[in-house]
Amino acid sequence: MKKVRLADVAEVAGVSMKTVSNVVHDYPHVTPEMRRKVQQAIDELGYKPNLTARRLATGKTGMIALAIPEIDHPYFSELSRYIAEEASRLGYRVIVEQTLSNPAAERAVLNDRETGLVDGVIFHPVRMQSMEVARLQRDVPVVLLGESTMPLTADHVMIDNVVAAQEGVRHLVGEGRRRIAFLGVVSGDTTGSTDQRLLGYQQGLVDAKMPLDPGLVLSVSDFTPEESARAVGDALASGIAFDGLICRDDRFATGALSALRQAGVQVPRDVAVVGWDDTELGRWASPPLTSIAPDKRELAATALELLLERIGGYHGVGRHRIVSHALTIRESAPLGAPVLQPN
Amino acid sequence: MKKVRLADVAEVAGVSMKTVSNVVHDYPHVTPEMRRKVQQAIDELGYKPNLTARRLATGKTGMIALAIPEIDHPYFSELSRYIAEEASRLGYRVIVEQTLSNPAAERAVLNDRETGLVDGVIFHPVRMQSMEVARLQRDVPVVLLGESTMPLTADHVMIDNVVAAQEGVRHLVGEGRRRIAFLGVVSGDTTGSTDQRLLGYQQGLVDAKMPLDPGLVLSVSDFTPEESARAVGDALASGIAFDGLICRDDRFATGALSALRQAGVQVPRDVAVVGWDDTELGRWASPPLTSIAPDKRELAATALELLLERIGGYHGVGRHRIVSHALTIRESAPLGAPVLQPN
DNA sequence: GACCGAGCTTACAGCGCTGTAAAATTAGTG
DNA sequence: CACTAATTTTACAGCGCTGTAAGCTCGGTC
Numbered sequence: 001m002k003k004v005r006l007a008d009v010a011e012v013a014g015v016s017m018k019t020v021s022n023v024v025h026d027y028p029h030v031t032p033e034m035r036r037k038v039q040q041a042i043d044e045l046g047y048k049p050n051l052t053a054r055r056l057a058t059g060k061t062g063m064i065a066l067a068i069p070e071i072d073h074p075y076f077s078e079l080s081r082y083i084a085e086e087a088s089r090l091g092y093r094v095i096v097e098q099t100l101s102n103p104a105a106e107r108a109v110l111n112d113r114e115t116g117l118v119d120g121v122i123f124h125p126v127r128m129q130s131m132e133v134a135r136l137q138r139d140v141p142v143v144l145l146g147e148s149t150m151p152l153t154a155d156h157v158m159i160d161n162v163v164a165a166q167e168g169v170r171h172l173v174g175e176g177r178r179r180i181a182f183l184g185v186v187s188g189d190t191t192g193s194t195d196q197r198l199l200g201y202q203q204g205l206v207d208a209k210m211p212l213d214p215g216l217v218l219s220v221s222d223f224t225p226e227e228s229a230r231a232v233g234d235a236l237a238s239g240i241a242f243d244g245l246i247c248r249d250d251r252f253a254t255g256a257l258s259a260l261r262q263a264g265v266q267v268p269r270d271v272a273v274v275g276w277d278d279t280e281l282g283r284w285a286s287p288p289l290t291s292i293a294p295d296k297r298e299l300a301a302t303a304l305e306l307l308l309e310r311i312g313g314y315h316g317v318g319r320h321r322i323v324s325h326a327l328t329i330r331e332s333a334p335l336g337a338p339v340l341q342p343n
Numbered sequence: 344m345k346k347v348r349l350a351d352v353a354e355v356a357g358v359s360m361k362t363v364s365n366v367v368h369d370y371p372h373v374t375p376e377m378r379r380k381v382q383q384a385i386d387e388l389g390y391k392p393n394l395t396a397r398r399l400a401t402g403k404t405g406m407i408a409l410a411i412p413e414i415d416h417p418y419f420s421e422l423s424r425y426i427a428e429e430a431s432r433l434g435y436r437v438i439v440e441q442t443l444s445n446p447a448a449e450r451a452v453l454n455d456r457e458t459g460l461v462d463g464v465i466f467h468p469v470r471m472q473s474m475e476v477a478r479l480q481r482d483v484p485v486v487l488l489g490e491s492t493m494p495l496t497a498d499h500v501m502i503d504n505v506v507a508a509q510e511g512v513r514h515l516v517g518e519g520r521r522r523i524a525f526l527g528v529v530s531g532d533t534t535g536s537t538d539q540r541l542l543g544y545q546q547g548l549v550d551a552k553m554p555l556d557p558g559l560v561l562s563v564s565d566f567t568p569e570e571s572a573r574a575v576g577d578a579l580a581s582g583i584a585f586d587g588l589i590c591r592d593d594r595f596a597t598g599a600l601s602a603l604r605q606a607g608v609q610v611p612r613d614v615a616v617v618g619w620d621d622t623e624l625g626r627w628a629s630p631p632l633t634s635i636a637p638d639k640r641e642l643a644a645t646a647l648e649l650l651l652e653r654i655g656g657y658h659g660v661g662r663h664r665i666v667s668h669a670l671t672i673r674e675s676a677p678l679g680a681p682v683l684q685p686n
Numbered sequence: 687g688a689c690c691g692a693g694c695t696t697a698c699a700g701c702g703c704t705g706t707a708a709a710a711t712t713a714g715t716g
Numbered sequence: 717c718a719c720t721a722a723t724t725t726t727a728c729a730g731c732g733c734t735g736t737a738a739g740c741t742c743g744g745t746c
Contacts, residue, residue: 003702005701005702005703006702006703006704007702007703015725015726016725016726016727017702017703017704017726017727018703018704018705018725018726018727018728019724019725019726021703021704022724022725025704029723029724029725030724030725031723031724031725034724034725048454048458049458049702049703050399050458050459050701050702050703051458051459051460051703052395052398052399052404052459052460052701052702052703053399053459053701053702053703053704053731054702054703054704055395055703055731056393056395056396056399056701056702056703056704056731056732056733057702057703057704057705057730057731058703058704058705058731059731061395063438070424071414071420071423071424071427071439072417072420072421072423072424072623074415074417074420074623077414077415077417077420077423078415080414080415080420080439081413081414081415081441084414084439084441085441088441093438093460094438094439095406095436095437095438095439096414096423096427096437096438096439098424098427098428098431111391115391115392115393115394116393116394116395116396116732117394117395117436225623225626225627254627255627257627257629258627258629258631261629280415280417280568280624281623281624281627283568284568284597284598284600284601284624284628285627285628285629286600286601286604286628286629288601346732348731348732348733349732349733349734350732350733358695358696359695359696359697360696360697360732360733360734361695361696361697361698361733361734361735362694362695362696364733364734365694365695368734372693372694372695373694373695374693374694374695377694377695392732392733393731393732393733394733395731395732395733396701396731396732396733396734397732397733397734398701398733399701399702399703399731399732399733399734400700400701400732400733400734400735401701401733401734401735402701459702687746688745688746689744689745689746690743690744690745690746691742691743691744691745692741692742692743692744693740693741693742693743694739694740694741694742695738695739695740695741696737696738696739696740697736697737697738697739698735698736698737698738699734699735699736700733700734700735700736701732701733701734701735702731703730703731704729704730704731705728705729705730705731706727706728706729706730707726707727707728708725708726708727708728709724709725709726709727710723710724710725710726711722711723711724711725712721712722712723712724713720713721713722713723714719714720714721714722715718715719715720715721716717716718716719
């Protein structure tokens, strides 16, 4: 089966290549008869346009890259899904780029465009610093995700982490919790996500006129549930007492649940747990996690909207968009749960 | 910042385009002096090759498509990760194509190649029938994943589901379970995965000289944990008794755990549960799931190996490769657990 | 010192499509 | 029916790169 080219169709239909091209693209100024003749030749030969050639001619690839640390992290895989769906609706296809939090891989992301692979990039950086993004980004259309401090040259979409964390604390306080811990400070984490969430946590305590106890801020040595479980286990073993726990993300919360269970601590009776990201992992944890839920659909739609504007030629200063979030209440920190020591 | 072309570099370096191209590609027969001169021009101008043009000239895209039903299903997101990593090692990039189990989307997958988008396709079909794959596939290099009955024209990678299910049953029997149920028949599921797993389950019971009770085969109305939970809840409510449960996948198992907990049934004491796919979701379920673990790394590596052979020109008959699996033992069906009624 | 072959380098024709501008056709007008 | 305006169709030059085949160098050989 030989490759069928536009020229072949043109020859069979007895018209010029450009007319065939016009038919393929549903260009309006084509007489019905022409259209019929050409369409017949297309069907007969089974013509499929060669996208690579089209791209070379137009300079548009119809693709965008989504660069995330790990595709199998529940938050990112769910986000990928929404971005892929939205992109597809807008006529774009998505290349998923796994950076594995590797600085070199992150830098490479911004090269994809220069190299003609994609029209734009949606990028959730983990290691890359603001300055570096600014330096490398130049004229590549980029929309950044996540909470790093971002350069003014790129667009940026995020939720209000500080407010969200405050809401989480307020919920726990409202349920009578008095010693609320924060889980998830990771050394070497340069993203700022954790910082903002921690900040909101502290602000929430201040709002509730509760003391800040540095001992209630728990560190984890790596971004895995295993390490999270270890951190919580260690804290319990060393006698740190808390009745509420806000976690940096659902994976950490999952590890925490495991450690609490191991230690015979009941959730939510003894400790109420709030996760972050509202992923399937948390939805089916035991007990199911109350979680701060970024509106992932809105996040995806907003990111694509901004990116397409940039691809379309917008060159203005970077825009910052806050998308909405909610607190999804489940059993790990329910409403109206009995508390051991209400006061 | 204007686009820098090969020709620009050639001009600055005072050599031909082809020589620049040779330097870019590390072609061996280039004198050191030439190479230096050209490299300097490349650095000076910041030249980046245009991949689209390269593709048009060579006919190779350096991309493969991975077509899966849902990117945020834990099994598929984990598999995607390994495929992306392995592909990257081999110099390929991956386009993840979400079919959402949509027949039209599945058919479109096989067009990607014809359209010059990718060099080959790794495809996990859900709706598409064997015959249809054979008809559409023609000369597109395709490697199929999953357990559908597959045409002889395409390569195929899977684990031995029948044997794996038998092993799951044997494990439960060895732990003293006597009424073992199977969860996960979904009406309209044409993939054959479930069939094979069910077959292995039945074979396992026969091996153990245990009766086959059709009432112990539980149907689920959709591929979600929610529906799985409902199915198990209904079964319990209608008085179906079982002390062991093999689930079609970890998501179903997760839903089952939830329903069992809801009903006050203890796992593993009252019912031992075995999942399938060994995903993070099951790893952090409560209790953590014993699960049949396909070797996803090997699966990814094998699929890519076969695909690259086809891309490289192999046109032989379809090959079937079985990759290894194991039974990962965790608390939901541990070794040496106390059983209510040992006999 | 003319000749040979191996090693380098070059010119140029595509790869398949689209944008542009010009050519051909049709419709409209007095 | 000639003439202009509007519409449809065409020819062709790129898009940026690579493969091919031919051309050039240069050290070695008799």
